[in-house]
Amino acid sequence: MGKGDTTAVEYHSHDFNFEWWKQQVISQGLCPSDVQPHPSVEEASCDDVEYCQADCVQETQQSAWEQFHQQHEKGVFFKERRYLLVEFPELSNKDDPYVVLEIGCGNGSSALPLLRANPKCKVYACDFSPKAVDATCAAASTLGDLSGRFIPFVCDVAATVPVLPDTRSSEETQQTTAPPPGSCGTLDILACGRLLLDSWLLSASTSPSRPLADHALLVFVASAVHPARTVTFLRHAAAAVRPGGCLLFRDYGLYDMTMLRFPAAQRLDERLYKRQDGTLTFFFTVEDLHRLCAELGLQLVECEYCCVELVNRKNKKPMRRVFVHARMRIPVEGISHKTL
Numbered sequence: 001m002g003k004g005d006t007t008a009v010e011y012h013s014h015d016f017n018f019e020w021w022k023q024q025v026i027s028q029g030l031c032p033s034d035v036q037p038h039p040s041v042e043e044a045s046c047d048d049v050e051y052c053q054a055d056c057v058q059e060t061q062q063s064a065w066e067q068f069h070q071q072h073e074k075g076v077f078f079k080e081r082r083y084l085l086v087e088f089p090e091l092s093n094k095d096d097p098y099v100v101l102e103i104g105c106g107n108g109s110s111a112l113p114l115l116r117a118n119p120k121c122k123v124y125a126c127d128f129s130p131k132a133v134d135a136t137c138a139a140a141s142t143l144g145d146l147s148g149r150f151i152p153f154v155c156d157v158a159a160t161v162p163v164l165p166d167t168r169s170s171e172e173t174q175q176t177t178a179p180p181p182g183s184c185g186t187l188d189i190l191a192c193g194r195l196l197l198d199s200w201l202l203s204a205s206t207s208p209s210r211p212l213a214d215h216a217l218l219v220f221v222a223s224a225v226h227p228a229r230t231v232t233f234l235r236h237a238a239a240a241v242r243p244g245g246c247l248l249f250r251d252y253g254l255y256d257m258t259m260l261r262f263p264a265a266q267r268l269d270e271r272l273y274k275r276q277d278g279t280l281t282f283f284f285t286v287e288d289l290h291r292l293c294a295e296l297g298l299q300l301v302e303c304e305y306c307c308v309e310l311v312n313r314k315n316k317k318p319m320r321r322v323f324v325h326a327r328m329r330i331p332v333e334g335i336s337h338k339t340l
């Protein structure tokens with residue numbers, strides 16, 4: 001099926017039962033015995049030393065992902081995720097204009113299907129890797145004139161104060177892939193980023209002019225954030241969304257095949273791993289999402305494991321993928337933000 005094909009997308013979410021899979025994993029010793037299904041990300045309980053170590057690890061992430069995107073800039077590493085329109089039906093609303101903030105846009109695999117499917121939607125897409133943002137711009141340029149519907153920018157959403165790289169050297173700026181006319185350029189990226197940053201910083205105020213999104217899309221990005229920064233990360237995401245809007249979340253889940261395959265040496269913490277290229281990946285439980293929402297004052301309106309069975313083309317063996325799907329609503333009365 002071609003990328004632009006709009007035929008119905010099959011969405012699998014319950015190919016097998018999570019509890020059954022958990023028993024298989026435990027009884028067959030497929031994962032380290034100290035992995036518990038219930039403990040959750042513990043930002044609050046980190047002591048100073050742990051917090052400093054987490055900070056050091058997190059600070060290496062921007063460059064690790066920048067290198068990752070540099071290595072994959074020639075090919076499309078992430079495929080278009082057209083199933084998102086089925087998974088989150090609010091994104092298929094063709095009648096009303098709506099605004100989505102995508103965090104961790106990678107090479108545009110989520111932004112593109114939205115822009116393609118809904119001529120009335122406007123997508124702010126950010127990533128802390130400038131290479132990723134350039135890749136998303138290049139991919140979006142294939143869609144033709146987006147006339148103000150696509151606003152990419154660079155921002156580290158997990159930073160204590162969201163950081164925009166507004167000091168890129170002129171050399172770096174010149175190396176940036178030249179954007180097609182009317183789409184995005186480095187200056188525009190930075191200007192848009194600044195606008196959004198301002199909205200975050202003002203989020204505790206009642207400014208009616210804040211450019212809030214209807215929804216924020218978090219697809220396989222929270223797992224790339226050190227768990228000691230997850231609360232900060234989600235708080236920034238929530239601050240950019242209007243009351244009543246949602247954080248739409250899909251990410252790696254406990255006992256996902258990729259978790260079971262990680263070598264022990266790459267395990268940093270119970271459910272936190274470092275890939276060989278230095279990027280982090282954390283495997284979420286549904287309990288994590290319950291705790292995070294309670295801490296942030298968000299309403300968890302949907303949260304479940306999605307269990308998808310794929311078959312390895314070469315050896316025909318089943319590959320059991322586990323994802324966490326969640327919808328976290330910003331209460332209509334809004335949330336009170338702690339200092340950013």
Ligand SMILES: C[S@@+](CC[C@H](N)C(=O)[O-])C[C@H]1O[C@@H](n2cnc3c(N)ncnc32)[C@H](O)[C@@H]1O
Nearest residue numbers: 065078104106109127128129156157158219224
């Ligand atoms: C696994 S990729 C997912 C990309 C895309 N969402 C997708 O589903 O294909 C994670 C992306 O999040 C970005 N990222 C990780 N941490 C981030 C942060 N703190 N702020 C902004 N982007 C971040 C990375 O650069 C990378 O592009």
